[in-house]
Amino acid sequence: MKVRDLRAKSFKFVLSYIVIFALLTMALRFIQNRSWFLGFFFLISSFLVGYIYTLQKKVPSKYLLPGFLLLFLFHIYPAVFSGYVAFTNDSNGHQISKSDAIASIIESSNIPASDIPPIEFRAATEDSTKKLFVTFQYPAGKYWVGNTSTLREVGSANPTGFTILNFSQTQSMANDLGNIQVHMAGGLIFSPQDFKTLQAGKPVLVYNVAKDELTNIESGVVYRPNNNGQMVSAEGEALDPGWKQNVGLRNFTSIIQNKEIRKPLLAVLAWTIINAILIIILSFLFGLCLALIFNFPRLASKRIYRTIFIVPMAIPNVLSVLVWAGLFTTQTGVIDRLFHTDIPWLTDSLWARIAVLIVELWLTFPYMFLITTGAIQAIPKEVVEAAEIDGASVFKSFRMIKLPLVMRTLAPLLVASMAMALNNFGAIYLLTGGGPTFPNTNGNAGATDILISYTYKLAFNGQEGNNYGLASALSILNFILVGGISIYGLRRMKTMEGIN
Amino acid sequence: MKIYTFPDAKRRNFWFKKILWRHVVGIFVAAFALFPLLWMASAAFDVTGQLSTQHLIPTHHGLSNFSTLFGNKEKPFLTWVRNSLVIAFSAAAMQIVIGAAAAYPLSRQKFRGRKVTLTMILIVQMFPQLLAATTLFLIINSFGKTFAILGLGHQLPLIFIFGGGALGVNTWMLKGFFDTIPTEIDEAATIDGASHFLIFSRIIVPLAAPVFVVTSLLSFIGILNEYLITSVILGLDGRNMTVAVGLQQFIYGQYAKNWGPFAAGALLATIPVFTLFIFLQRFLVSGLVSGSAKG
Numbered sequence: 001m002k003v004r005d006l007r008a009k010s011f012k013f014v015l016s017y018i019v020i021f022a023l024l025t026m027a028l029r030f031i032q033n034r035s036w037f038l039g040f041f042f043l044i045s046s047f048l049v050g051y052i053y054t055l056q057k058k059v060p061s062k063y064l065l066p067g068f069l070l071l072f073l074f075h076i077y078p079a080v081f082s083g084y085v086a087f088t089n090d091s092n093g094h095q096i097s098k099s100d101a102i103a104s105i106i107e108s109s110n111i112p113a114s115d116i117p118p119i120e121f122r123a124a125t126e127d128s129t130k131k132l133f134v135t136f137q138y139p140a141g142k143y144w145v146g147n148t149s150t151l152r153e154v155g156s157a158n159p160t161g162f163t164i165l166n167f168s169q170t171q172s173m174a175n176d177l178g179n180i181q182v183h184m185a186g187g188l189i190f191s192p193q194d195f196k197t198l199q200a201g202k203p204v205l206v207y208n209v210a211k212d213e214l215t216n217i218e219s220g221v222v223y224r225p226n227n228n229g230q231m232v233s234a235e236g237e238a239l240d241p242g243w244k245q246n247v248g249l250r251n252f253t254s255i256i257q258n259k260e261i262r263k264p265l266l267a268v269l270a271w272t273i274i275n276a277i278l279i280i281i282l283s284f285l286f287g288l289c290l291a292l293i294f295n296f297p298r299l300a301s302k303r304i305y306r307t308i309f310i311v312p313m314a315i316p317n318v319l320s321v322l323v324w325a326g327l328f329t330t331q332t333g334v335i336d337r338l339f340h341t342d343i344p345w346l347t348d349s350l351w352a353r354i355a356v357l358i359v360e361l362w363l364t365f366p367y368m369f370l371i372t373t374g375a376i377q378a379i380p381k382e383v384v385e386a387a388e389i390d391g392a393s394v395f396k397s398f399r400m401i402k403l404p405l406v407m408r409t410l411a412p413l414l415v416a417s418m419a420m421a422l423n424n425f426g427a428i429y430l431l432t433g434g435g436p437t438f439p440n441t442n443g444n445a446g447a448t449d450i451l452i453s454y455t456y457k458l459a460f461n462g463q464e465g466n467n468y469g470l471a472s473a474l475s476i477l478n479f480i481l482v483g484g485i486s487i488y489g490l491r492r493m494k495t496m497e498g499i500n
Numbered sequence: 501m502k503i504y505t506f507p508d509a510k511r512r513n514f515w516f517k518k519i520l521w522r523h524v525v526g527i528f529v530a531a532f533a534l535f536p537l538l539w540m541a542s543a544a545f546d547v548t549g550q551l552s553t554q555h556l557i558p559t560h561h562g563l564s565n566f567s568t569l570f571g572n573k574e575k576p577f578l579t580w581v582r583n584s585l586v587i588a589f590s591a592a593a594m595q596i597v598i599g600a601a602a603a604y605p606l607s608r609q610k611f612r613g614r615k616v617t618l619t620m621i622l623i624v625q626m627f628p629q630l631l632a633a634t635t636l637f638l639i640i641n642s643f644g645k646t647f648a649i650l651g652l653g654h655q656l657p658l659i660f661i662f663g664g665g666a667l668g669v670n671t672w673m674l675k676g677f678f679d680t681i682p683t684e685i686d687e688a689a690t691i692d693g694a695s696h697f698l699i700f701s702r703i704i705v706p707l708a709a710p711v712f713v714v715t716s717l718l719s720f721i722g723i724l725n726e727y728l729i730t731s732v733i734l735g736l737d738g739r740n741m742t743v744a745v746g747l748q749q750f751i752y753g754q755y756a757k758n759w760g761p762f763a764a765g766a767l768l769a770t771i772p773v774f775t776l777f778i779f780l781q782r783f784l785v786s787g788l789v790s791g792s793a794k795g
Contacts, residue, residue, distance in 0.1 A: 026647070033646045059696050060605035064617070067602040067671075070664030075624060078632035078639060085635055290529060299522055307781065308530045314777035315537060317725045318744040319766040323536040326543075326755045326762075332552035334539055362532065423630055425728050430748060452630065456728060459634040471634045478631050486626040 016053040020046045041077075045069050079479065085472035086251055092465035094229050094242045101243035102207055105214065105231065109205040110189055116200035118193060123170040123177060124162040132176050135159060136190070136198060146182040170195050205239075214239070251473035261470075264438050264445030265454070271353070272450040272481070276421035279360045280414060286361065287368025288406070292398070295376055306373075310366040317363060321430040324359045328431075349447035352432050356448050360427050364417070371413055375406040415489030419482050422450070429453045451478045537770075544767040549760025565764035577765050579739055580746040584724055584769075587655055587662070587742060592719040594663025596712060599670030604700050606671065607678035608686065621671055629665050630728055636661060637732045653740055658733045662723050670715050677711040678704060714783050721773060743769045 023046035030039035052061050121136035135145040143154045182190040193199040205214045214223040214231050223231040223239055230242035255261055294302050327334045328345040345355045387397040434449035444457050459471035546558035549565055569577050644651015686699045727744050734740045736749060751762040
């Protein structure tokens with residue numbers, strides 16, 4: 001017993017220290033790469049693991065810690081981080097820091113340096129890494145070997161540790177050779193012009209730190225930062241890339257002020273709410289009716305029906321929605337051919353919305369059927385019998401007794417369903433893609449778009465580039481909507497419980 | 501017990517009044533419920549592979565759609581299946597382990613902050629990860645700059661995202677089930693000198709096996725079904741995709757051209773999930789219903 005204890009203990013300690021070591025290593029790597037938050041997070045994690053598993057004796061935290069660390073990193077932090085991104089201009093071309101952006105602008109503003117004649121070079125591979133280098137002499141008497149990432153001064157034209165390639169070998173490396181840019185001192189860049197010579201280039205833009213401006217030394221044009229994280233000349237010429245910067249409330253004010261964003265957004269918001277309410281009511285009523293009809297003891301085949309009714313739950317949603325989309329195709333689709341109609345499902349706003357509702361109903365009614373059946377079966381028999389003895393009609397006993405009891409048990413599940421319905425991305429994005437698109441709108445908003453699908457399009461499918469900042473601002477709006485409805489629902493439930 | 505039987509005429513009358521219309525309704529609803537499944541299955545075996553000429557019973561049936569599907573080198577269906585299985589299995593396993601570990605002290609031990617923890621988990625549940633897809637993308641992007649394998653286009657970060665959200669997904673359900681296991685059992689084990697870990701792994705977990713089956717199945721299906729975060733993190737590169745994302749890319753905007761092979765793939769992907777679901781429906785139904793009855 002004692003030996004076993006000891007073994008278990010030492011195993012535990014070894015494991016803890018391996019984890020601590022791994023976390024610390026990760027922390028250091030993140031800090032090295034200047035990912036401050038992640039570095040800090042892993043540092044704290046390693047301390048927590050060390051403290052909780054090796055020093056203190058309390059049991060609950062040992063079980064809760066892994067879950068909490070992961071929940072924090074992959075659920076809470078992204079949510080909070082949305083709050084930060086929403087106040088930045090993070091988007092395509094605005095993702096790096098200002099100093100990186102300016103360095104990148106300067107580097108790409110390369111023009112041939114006419115004062116330096118072409119330099120002869122030979123291609124070589126490093127023996128240890130097999131990586132491609134160029135070796136050359138500049139200025140006379142100084143030998144170099146380098147590629148895009150490294151540059152070394154060497155003693156002779158035939159540096160040790162490198163194998164010089166002959167002409168045909170060099171030719172076979174044409175693609176890799178074309179990508180090489182050797183960064184010399186003074187901002188000079190040497191890049192292969194053909195298989196023998198390097199062309200020297202130098203940046204045409206010069207950055208003045210004190211004035212925070214870029215000057216084109218040839219044309220004399222001056223570029224200054226604008227309020228959206230980009231260098232712009234007086235004539236309005238903008239230099240790419242821009243950088244990420246804080247823009248305050250601008251994402252939110254543009255939602256309100258910019259007509260191109262506001263108009264589609266209001267339509268999307270309205271449809272998000274209407275769609276969720278409609279689908280909850282429809283599918284709850286449908287499920288409830290089915291539960292009442294098929295919760296009939298003398299119906300011999302009710303179990304077969306029940307199995308068939310829950311089939312929609314057993315098919316992966318993504319696939320069934322895609323199948324529905326095919327069936328809804330106008331004219332050639334099965335539905336139009338079956339009913340001999342010519343309905344523009346999916347291409348007309350109204351019909352697309354109806355199609356979305358049909359598919360959502362198909363997806364959700366089995367769940368509603370199951371939970372209402374359960375709730376009805378949970379009603380004590382005596383209550384219903386007592387009502388019957390008192391002479392209540394079937395309808396009255398349903399309305400006055402069954403329904404309130406069912407509603408009371410199901411209210412929390414309905415609130416949860418409502419929150420899900422507000423974010424039913426798959427059913428909408430995969431069926432209609434949010435379309436048909438409103439004419440002249442920012443980011444492709446369409447008649448069946450809900451907030452989450454519109455956000456997705458803004459962030460990852462944008463016409464004018466991916467706008468993470470604006471998308472995050474919409475996520476915040478969505479958070480508020482979903483959270484608000486959930487909290488309202490939970491509070492209503494509490495008061496309901498108080499009354500009953 | 502003697503069962504009262506109606507005279508024949510009365511019985512028939514009863515059947516017409518109370519049973520017949522239920523069957524009529526039942527058949528209509530069944531047709532609705534099975535509608536896409538039937539057409540999907542029929543399209544999979546229809547060798548013409550055309551949406552516009554498809555009949556419910558295909559006139560020319562064969563397996564050509566399946567061979568077209570497997571023959572497509574740019575859209576490697578089998579790779580997608582493997583990706584889906586790897587991601588869903590690992591993430592579901594992670595969710596269960598983390599959820600069970602968290603549910604154990606919350607159900608079994610009194611400690612300061614227990615109520616706060618439970619409430620916090622409930623609040624986190626209200627804000628689905630889905631909403632933070634944009635920032636998850638940015639975070640995983642910055643992960644990748646330091647550790648390539650944790651970056652965009654890799655499966656590992658996706659597994660951590662799904663597995664890491666576990667506390668908000670399963671903990672309450674598992675805790676509810678652990679609560680129904682009598683505490684006398686672990687008290688007796690404590691007196692016999694069992695450690696908390698032994699009680700958890702040798703007593704609680706085996707006793708809760710049925711609920712693990714249900715939650716892991718639900719997690720597994722949920723992850724297989726995920727489209728948004730999966731597509732954002734893995735990207736739309738042919739070999740990286742899961743079945744859900746891959747088949748969507750395969751069919752989107754090309755219903756006329758790819759309908760047959762798509763249906764074949766969808767059918768293949770549906771069959772295992774469907775079988776598992778129907779096989780375990782008894783557990784699922786009772787799990788959902790008991791959850792609802794408890795409020």
